Structures are given as C-alpha cells and as structure tokens.
Amino acid sequence: MRNNTQIIYERMSRGEFLSSDSSDAEKKRLYLDLEENEEDYARFFEQIGFCLEKGDGYYYFARSNENKVQIEQKLNTFCKWIDYLDFLKTYNSIFSVGFQFRKANILEQINLNVDLKDKARHLSSKQSSFADIVEKIVSELDNMGFAEKIDEIDETYKVTSAFRYAEELVDLLTIYNEDEIPQ
Numbered sequence: 001m002r003n004n005t006q007i008i009y010e011r012m013s014r015g016e017f018l019s020s021d022s023s024d025a026e027k028k029r030l031y032l033d034l035e036e037n038e039e040d041y042a043r044f045f046e047q048i049g050f051c052l053e054k055g056d057g058y059y060y061f062a063r064s065n066e067n068k069v070q071i072e073q074k075l076n077t078f079c080k081w082i083d084y085l086d087f088l089k090t091y092n093s094i095f096s097v098g099f100q101f102r103k104a105n106i107l108e109q110i111n112l113n114v115d116l117k118d119k120a121r122h123l124s125s126k127q128s129s130f131a132d133i134v135e136k137i138v139s140e141l142d143n144m145g146f147a148e149k150i151d152e153i154d155e156t157y158k159v160t161s162a163f164r165y166a167e168e169l170v171d172l173l174t175i176y177n178e179d180e181i182p183q
Contacts, residue, residue, distance in 0.1 A: 004029075004030055004033050005041070005044060007030060008030055008033075008034065008041070009045070009048075009050075011027075011030070012050075012059070012060060012061045013050070013061060015060075015061075015143075015144060016060075016143070016144060016145045017058045017059065017060045017144060017145035017146065017160075017162030017165060018030050018031040018034060018058065018059045018060075018145060018162070019031060019057055019058045019145060019160035019161045019162040020035075020057040020058065020161055021057060021097070021098070021160055021161045022145070022148060022160055023148050023150050023158060024148055027145070027148075031058075031059065034052070034059050035059075038052070038054065045061070049063060050062070050063065051063070055161075055162070055164055055165050055168065056161065056164050057097075057161030057162075057164065058145075058160070058161050058162035058164065058165060060162070060165065078169060081166050081169070081170075082170055082173070083119075083122065083123055084123070084137055084140070084141075084166075085166055085167065085170055086119060087116070087119045087120065087123060087137065088137075090113070090115055090116050090119055091106055091109050091113075091116055092109075095159065096159060096163065096164075096167065097159055097160065097161050097163055097164060098158065098159060099158070099159045100150070100156055100157065100158050100159075101147075101156070101157055101159075102154060102155055102156050102157070103131075103134050103135065103138055103155055103157075104155070106134045106138075107130055107131060107134055110130050110134070111130075117130075120133050120134075123136075123137070124136075138157065141157070141159075141163075142157070144162070145160060145162045146159065146160060146162050146163040146165075146166065147159050147160060147163070148160060
C-alpha cells in the first residue's frame with residue numbers, strides 16, 4: 001500500500017469515484033493502488049466510518065452508519081440522478097461507459113428534440129438557460145468521476161466506468177418495481 005491514503009480519502013469522501021478507465025494519470029494510479037491493496041485500504045477506512053465499495057471498474061465510499069438526514073440526502077441525490085440518466089439516455093440511448101460527448105452537441109439536440117427540451121426544463125427549478133442546465137449536468141458528471149474531459153479544445157468528455165454505479169442503481173429500482181407487479 002503506497003502512501004495514497006490521504007489523497008484517496010480526500011477525493012472519495014467528497015463522493016468522487018475512482019475508475020479503472022480514467023484518462024487522468026493520477027486517478028488511474030490511485031485506482032490501481034486501491035485494487036492492489038484493497039483489503040488494507042478497506043480495513044483502514046472502516047476504522048474511520050467508511051466502507052470501501054467496489055463496482056465493475058470503479059471504487060467509491062459508503063458510510064458504515066448513517067442517520068436519517070444522511071439517508072434523506074442520499075435519496076434526494078438518487079432522485080436527481082434518475083432524472084439526469086433519463087435526460088442523458090434521451091439525448092443518446094447509448095450514453096454509457098466509453099461514450100464521448102460534447103456540451104455543444106447536447107445543446108444542439110435540445111433544440112431539435114422536444115422531449116429532451118421538456119426533460120431539460122424539468123431539471124431546473126428556476127428559469128435557467130439550457131446552456132446552464134447542460135453545464136450543471138456535465139460539471140456534476142465530472143465532479144463525481146462519472147465523466148472526464150479528454151479534449152480541452154473542443155471540450156470532449158468520455159463517460160468512465162464509474163457511471164455504471166448510477167446505471168446499476170436505476171436498474172435495481174426497475175427490477176424491484178417489476179418484482180412488485182402482481183401476476
């Protein structure tokens with residue numbers, strides 16, 4: 001275990017994910033260190049109240065014990081990500097790991113697709129411009145580690161494997177709801 005504990009903690013305690021397919025050399029190095037020393041890190045972080053969780057190509061933190069307010073905040077965040085996923089999948093049905101996009105293309109599609117325009121309006125409670133809405137979504141994707149800017153000039157982003165986390169949450173909800181339907 002390299003001495004990356006503090007860096008990993010600082011990133012992941014803010015809700016960031018570390019992905020195996022990150023194009024950022026630092027994030028990739030941290031992911032590889034976590035993968036190589038997973039048990040050591042898991043034991044250490046458990047002592048300070050964090051569970052190191054691993055998904056398909058990504059790591060993140062979960063709290064060991066959460067109070068009602070924290071659970072409520074998570075549920076609100078979950079609802080927001082359901083709406084974001086709905087918006088992104090409407091923008092392009094193959095929006096997933098490895099997909100590349102530009103903010104300008106999303107804005108162009110909003111102007112061409114009435115359904116996407118309605119979903120964009122739904123994402124903002126105030127009279128934000130579509131450019132502001134797209135900026136907010138892309139910024140949150142980037143901050144969470146769900147997407148990374150791979151070209152500064154034309155502002156191209158790539159969706160990372162951490163995006164699977166959001167997709168899997170929605171899939172669980174869908175599967176759970178299907179199980180509830182009486183036959």
